[in-house]
Amino acid sequence: MSRRSDMHGFTLIELMITLALLTIVLGIAVPNFTAFIQKTQLQSQADDLVAILQYARGEAVTRKTTAEVIVSDTDAWVVRVGNESVRELSHNPNLAKMDADVASIVYRSNGTATPALVTICRDDEFEKGYVVAVRASGSPTVHPRGKNADGSPLTSCTR
Known part of the structure; x- marks a missing residue:
């Protein structure tokens, strides 16, 4: 079938193929994007926690007193x-x-702290969770996703 030279646009078949491809791409991309957002939210919360713990440690050392981080669920x-x-x-x-695993984390004027473990999860998906450990030296550490402080797989979102 030949087209007239003054006709422009798409045929119905071209439009249907484009819509089918777009549907397939969106069907693959949306679930992956949602999972990416959830992982990023957990990582962001872990990073924010480490930042506030480092801030508390810095305030204790700078002011030569104790700083306490009050924990709440x-x-x-x-x-x-x-x-x-x-x-x-x-x-x-x-x-x-x-x-x-503690009600509060206390930083002393020399930078040391009460040891603590904090688990950060979403919807009890422990394999995607993070563990932030506060050592007695006062240093907070974020462990790899889905791993306990000792490197073993995380098996629960509760302490």
């Missing part, structure tokens, strides 16, 4: 120096649940 984590709240780490438990 549902509310913001608060850094207190003396009786003053100096910083908060808010989190949405629906996006990333943070579960610690």
